[in-house]
Amino acid sequence: MKGHPAATSPLPTLVFMPPQSPRGTPIPIPAPAKPKETPNLDSTASASAPKSTLPKLRLEIRDLNHDGAQTFLTAVIASKALHKAVQSVLSLLYQSPDSPTTTAPPTRSVTLIMRSMPGVAYTTGSDLDGDHKEIHFSLDYIHSSVSNDRKAHEIMGVLTHEMVHCYQYNAKGTCPGGLIEGIADWVRLHAELSPPHWKKEATGKWDAGYQHTGYFLDYLEKRFGEGLIRRLNEKLRIERYEEKRFWTELCGRPVEQLWGDYGDALKKEKKKVEDDECVLVDREDAATPTNKDAKDIETTAGK
Ligand SMILES: [Zn+2]
Structure with a gap:
């Protein structure tokens, strides 16, 4: 019980001395009036959880x-x-x-x-x-x-x-640290609190942690439906973490395969963004065929 001396040495008895009148008769102290019930101004905060x-x-x-x-x-x-x-x-x-x-x-x-x-x-x-x-x-x-x-x-x-x-749960201490940190950043992401430097990437290992793993979990939830991360956390409550069994039970396939799928999905997403940018530039070309300066500005802005 480091830092808790009260656990080993008894506290002195506290004696409350009421103020005395000159004749030594105690003056009764009125109990404070009960505060009126105040309306809860922050209704959104109390609506979702008692x-x-x-x-x-x-x-x-x-x-x-x-x-x-x-x-x-x-x-x-x-x-x-x-x-x-x-x-x-x-x-x-x-x-x-x-x-x-x-x-x-x-x-x-x-x-x-x-x-x-x-x-x-x-x-x-x-x-x-x-x-x-x-x-x-x-x-x-x-x-x-x-x-x-x-x-x-x-x-x-x-x-x-x-x-x-x-x-959060940690599979009785057996969950990889990267998954623990990924869940924390997944929640941060979904609370709309991600900082501007975060980006999705599928290089390296799936459980490198933080937003790297958080975005992967986001992909999995979108793919397998809302509530997946709640179920994942619940699995971490009830069982020890055995990687192959864990992911196969949760998503029907091993996590390496899911990580590969995620990489493919990101490539597709990136290509779609690039194609959309091309379309934008082409449209600008068509609208101002003789205005070279305008086209150059749009091309630069789209990068
Ligand atoms: Zn953390």
Whole structure:
């Protein structure tokens, strides 16, 4: 129980002393009036999940004097940002009328710890137990490595990615790390929080992780139907990961074959974009047959 001295040494008994009147008679303190029920202004946030399904959400800013602390507090409303990240993860990985059999893990609290550190962010179980999660997020990264117009979007993107780690399964510790990271970026992609530098590519290995694997999962979901990634996550809950059996049961063929299909699909997609650009340039030619300058501009813009 590192860092929890209360577990070994008893706490002193706390004695509450009410204020005394001059004669020593206690002055009764009126109970605070019950606040009136306030209307919920953020109706979209509460519509998709009842409050009781949400974990306790906590925020710790380790250095308020760090420039990144001000950046963070200005860019987002922390309570709403965390709430929204949980909602995105639950709705994309669990809550669906089509997948009533998925079971979200019993995550009881998520603490966002904003602190100075190298890298971007990571998620870990807390000292208490695995049901209490900590997201560590770099103040240096937010302050220095993200342009001003993208700060809120990037904070939400990173938070959503890390929140997936608070709620996803890992096949009892046997799932490849690249698939874990791919699922996290698939959720980020579907929460419409992908950063501008992301791109689809089918080079290298399917489980290289992050958006590389995230876009592959997106292809699989489009091909095999909505809910595939929820079913994938559910398989990671109930069984250990044996690659051949896992993918054959989920998609009817081994993952290498699916990865090859994905490469072919991307080539087709790329060719279609190029053909469309050619059509655009041809049309421009026909409309302005004598205007060479106009044609050159269109050709350049289409690249
Ligand atoms: Zn991650």
